[in-house]
Amino acid sequence: MASFPQSSTSPAEEPITSPSHLDRISYLYGHPLRNSLSPLLHKTIFDTLGLNWAQIPLSVSSSSSPSSSSYSYTRSPPIQTFLAHIRSDPKFIGASVTMPWKVSITSHLDSLTEDAQRVGACNTIFIREEKGRRVFMGTNTDCVGIREALLQNAPGGGVGYYCDKPALIIGGGGTARAAVYALRRWLRCSHIYVVNRDRAEVEALMAEDRERSLLSKDEHKAELIPVTEPAQVAALKPPAAIVSGIPNYPPKTSEEINTRRVIEAFLNHPSEKKGAILEMCYHPAPWTEIAELAANSGWKVVLGTEAMIWQGLEQSRLWTGRDVVQVPGLVQRVKDAISAAVAERARAEKP
Incomplete structure (x- = not known):
């Protein structure tokens, strides 16, 4: 190089x-x-x-x-x-x-x-x-990427799978904010659980959301519900969609360990029907610990590269003035290029 x-x-x-x-x-x-x-x-x-x-x-x-x-x-x-x-x-x-x-x-x-x-x-x-x-x-366009990644990989096909059902967001940063918007506006989720190791970040997220809601004319208001303990999960309706926006590393602090237990409780919810989880972390490899846990629990795992690709396609549409998604073979070429780059990185990261 x-x-x-x-x-x-x-x-x-x-x-x-x-x-x-x-x-x-x-x-x-x-x-x-x-x-x-x-x-x-x-x-x-x-x-x-x-x-x-x-x-x-x-x-x-x-x-x-x-x-x-x-x-x-x-x-x-x-x-x-x-x-x-x-x-x-x-x-x-x-x-x-x-x-x-x-x-x-x-x-x-x-x-x-x-x-x-x-x-x-x-x-x-x-x-x-x-x-x-x-x-x-x-x-x-991050919210567009989240929307397309979940819609095009819905277990039941299309927005109807998620409509009027709960969703779960893991994290409290920029990805969480884009996910709240996408889950509300396009997937029409009934309410949104929020799980994060840093409770101050969740409080900031909710405060900003309340402020924007006062200015919004959108009548669809999916309430944000923080979930802080694993014991809470069994009494909640299971989410149809999960967006995970945290780095891929083993939990070490007490807050991280507790958050992982809450996530595992959601993934292993007693409901027989499992939905889709979008794992936004894709570096150094898109298959994370959370993706592995989700797959083992029967969830459909959607890799973060999917969201990254769709948000980028929307960017190029705005820049070129062309509906790039409709260009024959273009989307597949993009997917192939990103997949090859991710695979090369994963090989390079191996000891």
Whole structure:
């Protein structure tokens, strides 16, 4: 693998590249980006469409040597520096936004879609032409990825499997927020259990949700219900869908051990019918401890790469103006490329 030099200058001093040989440019904006498959995903889409476009990452950890791009990686520039560049670059067509910028960038854009407003975070920038000027829009396609991953893998087929049934979210961060929105708006779940090791994160999630609900006109209100003890689970209706958004590591602290027991109680709920679990963690390998527990308990496991692919397809739809999902063979090519990359990583991680 080639190595990528790290600049010794401050983030504000590092130039953002705009290679002359490309017709259009997308950026991946965040830090660190060592494990991101986004540039590969979009390269596959652009190549399939015959476009001389590319996505350029703007940050990666200093220990990384990624092979999916030939561009130098820099530290993640400040929002003002990033926005000044993309507003002045006629080649810019959009960006994927990841941590730590998903929330803070929202106030710097011209407008936000309903999805971004309701989730409370922006993971995608795209341009809308209005009266001869470029309007820089923010949206959230993470919720689209969650929606499509669950709908296309529903054990009973389609949204009807999840409608008016409970759901479970494991975690309390950005993935949890996108999942709440997707489970409410599109899957029409009756209520949503929340399990997380950090109760403060759950309280923050619920407080934000109450605030947004006051401003929302959506009449479908799936209540958020925190579940903190394994003994609570048997008395609850079983979830039809689970979205797990936590890292894959063995529980060590008392809070982590208790959370794992709550998760296991849900997975082994006495109900005979098991639903689908979307395991959002896919690095270093998509088959996690939770995925293994779920499969052994009879759940249909949907890998996180599915959600990542579908959110990326939605991003490219916004950037290209084309319904990329309808292009013959494109979705399968993307799935094959991501699957091969994940398999290669898994082999590299083995001792």
